[in-house]
Amino acid sequence: MQDPIPIKEDCPQEEVLALISRIVEEYRLRGRGASTKDLPESLLRDLDRSDWRWLSRKTYSQLSRWCYPEVPSPRNDFVQAKARKISQALFGEVIPRVQGLRGA
Numbered sequence: 001m002q003d004p005i006p007i008k009e010d011c012p013q014e015e016v017l018a019l020i021s022r023i024v025e026e027y028r029l030r031g032r033g034a035s036t037k038d039l040p041e042s043l044l045r046d047l048d049r050s051d052w053r054w055l056s057r058k059t060y061s062q063l064s065r066w067c068y069p070e071v072p073s074p075r076n077d078f079v080q081a082k083a084r085k086i087s088q089a090l091f092g093e094v095i096p097r098v099q100g101l102r103g104a
Contacts, residue, residue: 004054
């Protein structure tokens, strides 16, 4: 993996974990497929692997797209709100939307 994206040192871990859990629970309640679990799984894997120091470029890119979904829907609105809070907790801001990052 090239150039992981560092997260802020004082990231509120419990808050991030709670937000990820809410997304996963929403998917479970609505019977969503495996593809909708990609971001929560990627976030948890990266945070665990890095000891809460960085996200991979791929996961960062996924999070950025969830912060700005292309198609409005009740599910996307729910996820967008949680993704933006996760972004603020990890980076101190809502990250901009990116299509993909080299080295992801």
